[in-house]
Amino acid sequence: MTDMEQLYNERLGRYLTAMRNEKPDKIPIRPFVAEFTARYAGFTCQEVTHDFDKAFEAARKCAADFDWDAVVANMVYVWTGLTQAIGIKYYGTPGIDIPPDIGFQYREPNEENAFMKADEYDELIDDPTAFLYSKWLPRASTDICAIGEPATYRNNLALVKGGMAMLNYFTAFGPQCDALRTESGTVSAIAGIFKAPFDIIGDKLRGYIGLTMDMIEQPEKVLAACEALMPHLYKVALSTADANKQVPIAFWMHRGCMPFVSEGQFDSHYWPTLKPIIEELWRNGHQTLFYAEGDWKHHLHSFTELPDQSIVYHVDKGDIFETHKILGHKFCLSGGIPNMLLSYHPPDDVRTSVRKSLTVSHKTVDTSWMPVRSCKMIHALRT
Template identity: 70%
Template sequence: MNASNDFRASEGLHAASKATLYAERFARYTTAMRNEMPDRVPIRPFVAEFTGVYAGYNCQELTHNYENAFDAACQCASGFEWDAVVANMVYVWTGLAQSMGLKYYAIPGIDIPAETGFQYREPKQDDAFMKADEYDALIEDPTGFLYNVWLPRVADSIVPIGQPSTTQNNLALVKTGMAMMQYFTAFGPQVDRLRTECGTVSAISGILKAPMDILADKLRGYLGLVDDLFERPEKVLAACEALAPHLGHVAKATADPNKGVPVTIWMHRGGVPFVSPKIFKEIYWSTLKPIIQDLWSEGLQTLFYAEGSWDYHLESFAELPDRSIIYHVDQGDIFKTHDVLGDKFCLSGGVANTLLSMGTHDEIRKRCKEIIDRVAQDGGYIMDASAIVQNDATVDRMRVMTEATLEYGVYSRGHSAAELKAGGPKPLAEDAKPGTFLPPPPVGHLQPGECFPWDQKRLEIGTIQGDEAICKQTWQEMDALSNMFIWQLLLSF
């Protein structure tokens, strides 16, 4: 056999070994998410700016060039024995944010030092992106409000409705629309690269936020929302109800079509102590729970990334169907969480980020063993830091967490990797009823996925000489892209 044949044979063996490794890891990861026992505890760290620490990129290089971030994620996946990582946990591409002039981001290397991760700028209470008297407009037409009112306020380059357009306005819309398409299209090859080059699972797919968190994060600001909760709570509730079907639609549209990995909800300011238990139950939870039930009715699991501490609300989360979520513990008590939720859901997290930046190796090993012994003994646990891992964590400490899990996390009663069954959990028959949990907008209002409905466009066209079904399908597909653009801008950027 000549040298070229030797090389091809070596490449083939390498590809086969990565495929086998990927299959083992995917089975291990999804077995845990089904709240079952794999061969060992899976490792799935949500590494963001840490990937730059490992790969030699600063925060500006990661956030302003997503190809660097993709490369860094793959380098980490290859350099550690992790089962799953996020394809790009840095996620916000600041090149896209800059193309439209988004006001709520401080960009590394421009607004803040190049070594600092991107920052979110909270609007001043008297200069919120939505005013207190604009609830009715949001409730009537959430998508229209985002385009007509919210977008010109959050983007320096966009001209408000009614004012003469500008070249800068037109260029910003074209550039940002094309940039978003380019960026999201690049995730497919990145997921394939993780699989084929690293044998690593892409940990999540799809994005969700609670309706009330959207109001606090991107529309009214936290202080404005607090005022509204006391002065106009009925409007806040109605707005959350109006937002819910649209947020659920985005979650489904961006989810894993094979339903193997979960949609992620980033939980921010809807729990104690940010709001009272009464507000949590009557507004936050009453409008979030139906979205989770609706996703689960279609076999889509949700990862509750519970940033901060949500211990006060564990009993509420226990109302959800078994295995419908994975619950990630940040600052909450992971042992209390296990007592309340462990029989129903897979858990993850619990290793404080301070340990990964300042802890001794013995402290990290002790914490990992403590969690494995007390939380993971029957399966249904995924090792991870408490919060997203940024550039204060060190490579040696991340290795200690990894090695401790590999040492302590092997199940003597579990299946071998080859025996594991792969795939996400499935809802029971009583839960698998799409369309019964989350009411759609009223008839006559824009539906999820719409900006300019076909019925309206059909009236404009008049006579159609060919196949109307083809015209309708093409129009709706293009219209859906414009809908996804504004909702992704709201949720992801």
């Protein structure tokens, strides 16, 4: 076994042990570095967003230069060469729509131009896949024609180029993960893609404002649509998950928490159409990484309904210590070091934050991933 392979195995073992909510030898470091990789490697945001070879190169350079256990193979995930080929209109592409040193942006259409209309729930519920091809894609694309319109050269090209570009992009991830392993002994941190049914309706179909109105005017249709989406979203998550059942499926959580929704709406719509999917994935041996964007403090007790170890919970705006009190006995936690510190404060402030994170955890509970009783860090704090 090479030294690099040995390093990889040590890191993988550490990462898996922590995600089981058990105590590894060290706290694994798994930073979700997106456009940071461009800054470090000397690229613009345009370069890493529009040329995925450069994004991959930047990710590998960071992995080689920092002592990290696991990284995402490409956290600047949206390759705008692909979205451009399809004519996807909801992205602001660096260097084209926005300045080259700004990360790509999602531009939600206004209510009148939502990609799904308020009276189209029955059509979505009847056959979600057909709805996506027939209604959603033509509206979300500048090039793809609506059903019934005369086909165009650009329409045909968009579909062919989009399919080929997706194949090209996804096929490149295997060699990228292999390179991370062999060049720097770094684990590919996640696999697969999942989003909650409720979020899909808000993010990509009705828009947030449209969905909010629908929750008042036709909540039963929203619920039926969420239920109709469930098996499809589950299928995508399962089919894109890690075949070795090691690293978790990434679940990007958007606007299902208060104050975007009321507590009642979370209980009636968001959670009942999410929980069964997570349970089913776990039944099939797959953990899910809850990347809890925003502050989900009002809903943490709902998450305790999930089986032990079935998820890894990532804290964004929430209080990681309060989160740890509620979820720490069941799940591995990650996150919690404020990005503001990392961007605008001196390194000593970062060290203080990391130290506080480790120390408070030590004082409150004895569980995995944060240091506990005999942690070397404690000695350092006394000196």
